[in-house]
Amino acid sequence: MDRFKISKKAKPAMLTIRIDLSIMEFYEELARKTDRSRNEVIALALEYAKDQLLIEEK
Template identity: 45%
Template sequence: MDNDDFIVTPKEKSVTITIRVDKAIADKLDSLALQSERSRNELINMALDYALKNVKFMRSTSENKRK
């Protein structure tokens, strides 16, 4: 490969979804977007990625009491 090559990679696939959030959450996201110079969409993707990587499932409280 030469330094003058024009390299094109596949675009990451994304989908559009619609969600409703409390106004307070939207306001916090907008504030963080301004502070970080990132888009609200980018912050939401970062937060969802973090949550999915760190999610832990727990049994319900009633199931825990039976054990």
């Protein structure tokens, strides 16, 4: 499995979502450990997920 890499910054856009508290706590801890904002870490995770997404045909 590919590793989650924290590297570049992108052009910002605003998005509001509702997530489970445990997911938010996970990204808060990851942000603290990597000395990045929670927002930046979540944006990087979404970018990674976008590149790994496979949509199966019905």
